[in-house]
Amino acid sequence: MKKIPVIIDCDPGHDDMVALILALGNEGLDVKLITNVAGNKVIEKVTNNTLNILNYCGADVEVAAGARQPLVRGYRRTDTEGAHGLSGLDGFDFPGDNPLRVSDRTALEAAADILKESEEKVTFVCTGPLSNMGLLIRAYPDLCREKIREISIMGGTCHFILTKPFMEFNTYFDAEASKIVFESGIPLVMYGYDVTYKALFQEDFLEKLENLGNKTGHMMAELLRKFTDLHNRVWLDLGGCPVHDACAVAGVIDRSLIKKSDSMYVEIMTEPGPLSGATVCDYEHRSGKPENAEVVFELDLERFLNLILESAGRLA
């Protein structure tokens, strides 16, 4: 089976960790590069977290650091505990002797080089703010339009309200970059809160991870127990915990996992004011503006969680 070449742009983050494991352990994906972006935590922390995850699960993929802050708006302070803890990946003590190092290439350089060298189109999976994606499109517009197959985004929200209507962390954190991406004309699949707050795991899933009997399963179970505690205290307790970012990988692996989606015009608001950073989805198709994103509303949860278990079981 021909593997799908992917580049993952992320800000680990517990759910980014699950997205990485799902991709790295899946036999249908060829992870060409992992890039980091400031989001959940500052770039140093999310990069350190990425290298720790790769080292622990036995994966060796180039990790390139990208944007240290949003393109235009100020950097929203992330030095509180939040839903991911002070490190950005609280809940597991990784070994201190990690031999992996961040690439000498920046995220922009590495991603552009891979697009230039790739004989086939590359899929991007973005699970953090879209600063790197926006920069890449601005710096290499023709290359991106020619060589990017699709951008699978964990971001935005249509109907689901977590804090404020139309607001989701990744898209509002760097709204100007989000606007660049959503106006790029590149095929987008948007996995927002409408699907991610349905794709919840419970304790039985963590026990299945533990029962894999390998390091990766144990590490994931420990981290996700901590994430469940933090997320349910910081945000809300729906009787399970989301793995937002992994949804954006699942649909790339197997489109048949998507049980409900709709293509529509999605506007990213950037003007100053209460709606700045909002994803306003034209789900009634009234704007007359061309569809620019496929918005996902439902995944096959059982198959989704089983995919994660299968991937985790293939790693160290």
Ligand code: RIB
């Ligand atoms: O709103 C959820 C998103 O914000 C996820 O990507 C999570 O990791 C945080 O970055």
Ligand code: CA
């Ligand atoms: Ca993330």
